[in-house]
Amino acid sequence: MKEEIANIQTEALSAIAAAAGEQELEEVRIAFLGKKGRLTVASAGMKDLSKDDKPVIGQLLNTTRYAITEALDTKGGILQDDADAASVEGIDLSLPALPLHPGNLHPLTLVKDRAITILRQLGFSLAEGPEIETEFHCFDALNTPAEHPARNEKDTFYFDSGKLLRTHTSTVQVRTMENQAPPVRVIAPGSCYRRDEVDKTHLPAFNQLEGLYVDSDVQVGDLKGALEFFYRAMFGEETKVRFRPHFFPFTEPSFEIDALLKLKGEEPKWIEVAGCGMVDPAVFDEICKARGDDFYDPDKVTGYAFGMGLDRLAMIQWGIKDIRLLIENDARFLSQFA
Ligand code: DAH
Numbered sequence: 001m002k003e004e005i006a007n008i009q010t011e012a013l014s015a016i017a018a019a020a021g022e023q024e025l026e027e028v029r030i031a032f033l034g035k036k037g038r039l040t041v042a043s044a045g046m047k048d049l050s051k052d053d054k055p056v057i058g059q060l061l062n063t064t065r066y067a068i069t070e071a072l073d074t075k076g077g078i079l080q081d082d083a084d085a086a087s088v089e090g091i092d093l094s095l096p097a098l099p100l101h102p103g104n105l106h107p108l109t110l111v112k113d114r115a116i117t118i119l120r121q122l123g124f125s126l127a128e129g130p131e132i133e134t135e136f137h138c139f140d141a142l143n144t145p146a147e148h149p150a151r152n153e154k155d156t157f158y159f160d161s162g163k164l165l166r167t168h169t170s171t172v173q174v175r176t177m178e179n180q181a182p183p184v185r186v187i188a189p190g191s192c193y194r195r196d197e198v199d200k201t202h203l204p205a206f207n208q209l210e211g212l213y214v215d216s217d218v219q220v221g222d223l224k225g226a227l228e229f230f231y232r233a234m235f236g237e238e239t240k241v242r243f244r245p246h247f248f249p250f251t252e253p254s255f256e257i258d259a260l261l262k263l264k265g266e267e268p269k270w271i272e273v274a275g276c277g278m279v280d281p282a283v284f285d286e287i288c289k290a291r292g293d294d295f296y297d298p299d300k301v302t303g304y305a306f307g308m309g310l311d312r313l314a315m316i317q318w319g320i321k322d323i324r325l326l327i328e329n330d331a332r333f334l335s336q337f338a
Pocket of ligand 1: 210250274275278
């Protein structure tokens with residue numbers, strides 16, 4: 001039996017050496033080590049051996065199985081290396097890779113982050129609210145009369161439930177005051193929606209940044225100081241800012257803010273950059289009713305609010321002439337902001 005086992009080993013090793021591919025090698029493995037393989041069959045003969053022979057032959061069978069297995073593994077590795085080498089033949093692996101553009105932040109994200117950083121210096125923290133809103137949060141609580149055109153179905157996206165897509169971030173003023181006692185000093189960047197025709201300066205989905213500061217003695221001077229600081233930090237120390245009287249239902253007095261800006265290749269001109277004003281006492285009254293307390297009693301608190309378009313801010317910042325570029329995801333446009 002010893003001889004038979006020695007023969008099996010010799011034959012197995014030469015068959016392994018001769019195997020020209022992985023498939024062939026697998027066939028060799030099955031022929032010798034498989035269930036009906038020659039070594040397996042030989043092992044079955046153990047049962048007929050004498051007590052003295054059993055351990056000797058058993059040992060021999062083990063070392064043989066081990067030797068064949070090792071030879072199979074080694075040959076398998078060599079065949080694998082050969083296959084790998086063949087698959088990259090003719091390819092110059094030392095050539096440098098093509099440059100990979102790692103991507104960059106969207107211009108809107110860049111202005112938004114910048115605005116947040118500046119306003120944080122003034123003590124504002126971030127607040128948020130839902131984009132699907134109630135008419136109460138979007139209009140009623142903000143002192144917007146029932147017949148105001150902004151409420152019109154021609155201007156606002158309504159759901160069958162009566163809810164709507166918020167038309168401005170001013171909703172977050174209401175949400176914040178409902179949930180938090182004064183003083184509050186918050187900013188809320190976010191998306192807004194209006195039924196606008198798409199053109200160079202309008203998209204039905206756009207972005208605003210709202211600000212609200214309420215405390216026991218907030219004055220118009222605080223509003224002007226804060227927003228002048230903001231626009232100078234945003235557009236440069238020399239930037240001139242003016243406050244033009246205007247009307248918003250939720251502020252009194254109200255202003256539009258213009259900044260004197262020089263866009264690329266143009267003469268400096270006044271550009272409207274935000275709406276703002278002192279929170280209308282009627283808004284505080286609504287908040288008191290909603291909260292069921294008098295923390296926002298207009299005799300106790302005053303406040304200012306402002307709202308600016310972030311898309312517009314980005315367009316001014318980089319002289320972008322068409323708002324649609326901000327949503328088209330054209331890499332040639334976006335990669336300029338890397
Ligand atoms: N919500 C206004 C709009 O979308 C912008 C605005 C104006 C916000 C005056 C304010 C404000 O907070 O005080 O047109």
